[in-house]
Amino acid sequence: MxxxxxxxxxxxxxxxxxxxxxxxxxxxxxxxxxxxxxxxxxxxxxxxxxxxxxxxxxxxxxxxxxxxxxxxxxxxxxxxxxxxxxxxxxxxxxxxxxxxxxxxxxxxxxxxxxxxxxxxxxxxxxxxxxxxxxxxxxxxxxxxxxxxxxxxxxxxxxxxxxxxxxxxxxxxxxxxxxxxxxxxxxxxxxxxxxxxxxxxxxxxxxxxxxxxxxxxxxxxxxxxxxxxxxxxxxxxxxxxxxxxxxxxxxxxxxxxxxxxxxxxxxxxxxxxxxxxxxxxxxxxxxxxxxxxxxxxxxxxxxxxxxxxxxxxxxxxxxxxxxxxxxxxxxxxxxxxxxxVKEPKIAPPKEHRLHFISQGMVDLGELNIPEAENATRELAGITKNMFQGYLEVFKNPAVDLSEEVKRLKALEDAADVLTHDITEYLVRTSAAEISPENARSVTRMLRIVSELEEISDAIYRLIQITQRKYTKGRAFGDEATASILAFAEKIMELIDLYSEVLIKGASEAQLRKAEEIEKTTDKLRKQYNKRAVKRMSETEDAVKTEMITIDMNNQFELIANYGLNVVQSAYYLVKHDEIPERAEGKSPASPE
Known part of the structure; x- marks a missing residue:
């Protein structure tokens, strides 16, 4: 005893x-x-x-x-x-x-x-x-x-x-x-x-x-x-x-x-x-x-x-x-x-986030860089997907079925990584982190949510483009030029939010993102009106121009989500408050 x-x-x-x-x-x-x-x-x-x-x-x-x-x-x-x-x-x-x-x-x-x-x-x-x-x-x-x-x-x-x-x-x-x-x-x-x-x-x-x-x-x-x-x-x-x-x-x-x-x-x-x-x-x-x-x-x-x-x-x-x-x-x-050698045959990259824990001492505060890195990776996936979409759109005569499969795999990877980051950040916040880092985690959760929405919207663009080719719909020069001009503004915004993640955006970068979003809103209305006008010219143009309108609406959705990312990145280090979330326009709206 x-x-x-x-x-x-x-x-x-x-x-x-x-x-x-x-x-x-x-x-x-x-x-x-x-x-x-x-x-x-x-x-x-x-x-x-x-x-x-x-x-x-x-x-x-x-x-x-x-x-x-x-x-x-x-x-x-x-x-x-x-x-x-x-x-x-x-x-x-x-x-x-x-x-x-x-x-x-x-x-x-x-x-x-x-x-x-x-x-x-x-x-x-x-x-x-x-x-x-x-x-x-x-x-x-x-x-x-x-x-x-x-x-x-x-x-x-x-x-x-x-x-x-x-x-x-x-x-x-x-x-x-x-x-x-x-x-x-x-x-x-x-x-x-x-x-x-x-x-x-x-x-x-x-x-x-x-x-x-x-x-x-x-x-x-x-x-x-x-x-x-x-x-x-x-x-x-x-x-x-x-x-x-x-x-x-x-x-x-x-x-x-x-x-x-x-x-x-x-x-x-x-x-x-x-x-x-x-x-x-x-x-x-x-x-x-x-x-x-x-x-x-x-x-x-x-x-x-x-x-x-x-x-x-x-x-x-x-x-x-x-x-x-x-x-x-x-x-x-x-x-x-x-x-510890590099594998001779590199396995397919898995976009997974590995939560590292010491066990005895909770490393909640110090786990955040891992989530930041994964968030940058998620932003990189969206950029890769949009570049792939443009490649598919610009080459209607080329068989890019393998590229479409790759883009689908990227979209799936974005979903998995979003789930991993969200779970990771929730586990990190459960460690009773400081109020400042708790706010950072909240903003990062919003950024991750917006990036997932962007990846979904980009994949819808890819599906719309596939439908266009499957149905044999050919865009005219004006419609093609408008799509590419719109895509150029979206690419500019994607480059911007990729740059500001995760250190925070400057005042000038936030204003630039807001300006791009306003421009895309005007472009959507302008290009959709032109598409509606072209519908009246021939009966066959209706179905083709509906595809154009669908693409324009997806572009505007991406712009709204992208602005939300830049806003969250800006307020990550500048202020305590986050402005009201900019919701995307309905994809069905021809306006």
Missing amino acids: DTIAFILKILGSLGVFLYGMKVMSEGIQRTAGDGMRKVMATMTHNRFAGIATGLITTGLIQSSSATTVMVVSFVNAGLLTLIESIGVIMGANLGTTLTAWIIAMIGKFSLSEIAIPIIGLGLPLFFIGKNRWKSFGEVLIGFGLLFYGLHLLKESVPDVKSMLSSTDAAVQEQARQIQTFVASLSGKGYVSILTFLMLGVILTLVVQSSSAAMAITVTLAIQGWIGFHESAAIVLGENIGTTVTAWLASIGTSVNAKRAARAHFLFNVIGVCWMLIAFYPFSQVVTWLGAQLPESFRGKSHESDIGFNLAIFHSLFNFTNILILVGFVNQLASLVTRW
Whole structure:
């Protein structure tokens, strides 16, 4: 029963710690998510900037797994290159060492005395504050819970020395059993090191968080359950285990995203390999550095010496690994490129959106670039379809049945991608994102809806053109010229909304879109009147000119939907309000 109670206390302490980390990380995303996205996407132009970006990002959200999964997502979205991603991953490895330093403070401060006041500061902000202040309160609450979880973990794990000096014979026996078990695994040179390394890998896989695994390791070391060499070996294993999260997140993503995940794995494994060779000399250096810490930092009883030594070991290992491999980023990229090869026969491109999730920490704020990229792709499909329609219209004497099949496949792909983006954005908004990003998601949902309407209208144009050829209807020179002139204005609008997605349109671009839409409205009325006039000239012209009117009406529909896209893109960054949606004219209207 005591064993069950002990295990439940450990699990409960880890639960508070992990929940605190989750709350803090998501609060930081809501507070600075846009800034983090911009930094990640723009401040990684060289490997050193990438390292700094990874270091700062991981230091803030306290989760290297979340950072590396974010990197995989950005590579998949095309916002980061493989070379840039490797630099960020290096920095993330160094940033995660901050966790070990925080945990090492267990023996220096009374964490409960720190944690409760921090939660007290965050609580009123969380309940009373708005927007960023509310999110900042969430950060403080999460930070306090993280500290309190560490305090509970320390209290849950008994000190072996205290157990040995206990007057209770049963407690002494338990302490001796612990020492005997650890001793049976220790003292066998590299066999023992590899054993504890594997334990570190398994521990990280089980708890799905290198920070939680580090918390357990440092706490056990401070409480005397394991020695420095054993705990250092476990830390090395945790460095390998943490790469699995990004590896799993890369399943179903692009080739480059898979390569980024493999680069993370390779970087850490190479580091562990050279560290195993230099393990004992490196450990001596770490012990010497630990002894140089000032007495005021280490505490009177020195009970946290091993904790600080582990923090030094973790930091120095990752820093040295960066120094060794930072000059070989191109070679690492080349190696993973050979490892994950492009398929010899490229499969048909599937227009699907892959939702990437870290699992422990919700990446709602940082998932948005993936949806933005997919929205641009959807806009590209509509442009491709309209160009294909013009190709079919301009070549009535050429058999373009294969082109029509291709355009139908594009229309189907647009429907699938619209569904994927909509579902993706709904899942993103479910993560309690900031009000600003919530509004952005709403506008993106509108943009996606308008783009789907455009793809449907373009395919109706293709069907109308097919019907024209099937029925043997031939346009006269005037009708053909009017269709091409109308199509030119539509192409101008499609080019415009393709350009402004998704960064937002300028005032001039919005006015240009409104001008084009007004022009298309006039053209529809003008060309439809001409078509009605031509109907009266011959009896055979009626059915032909009805096709002309149908095309003109579809053009006007596309113009209305296109204006809605530009308006939404403009208000995405300029204002809070979106003007009333411009509805399309009825396709049956000959006006």
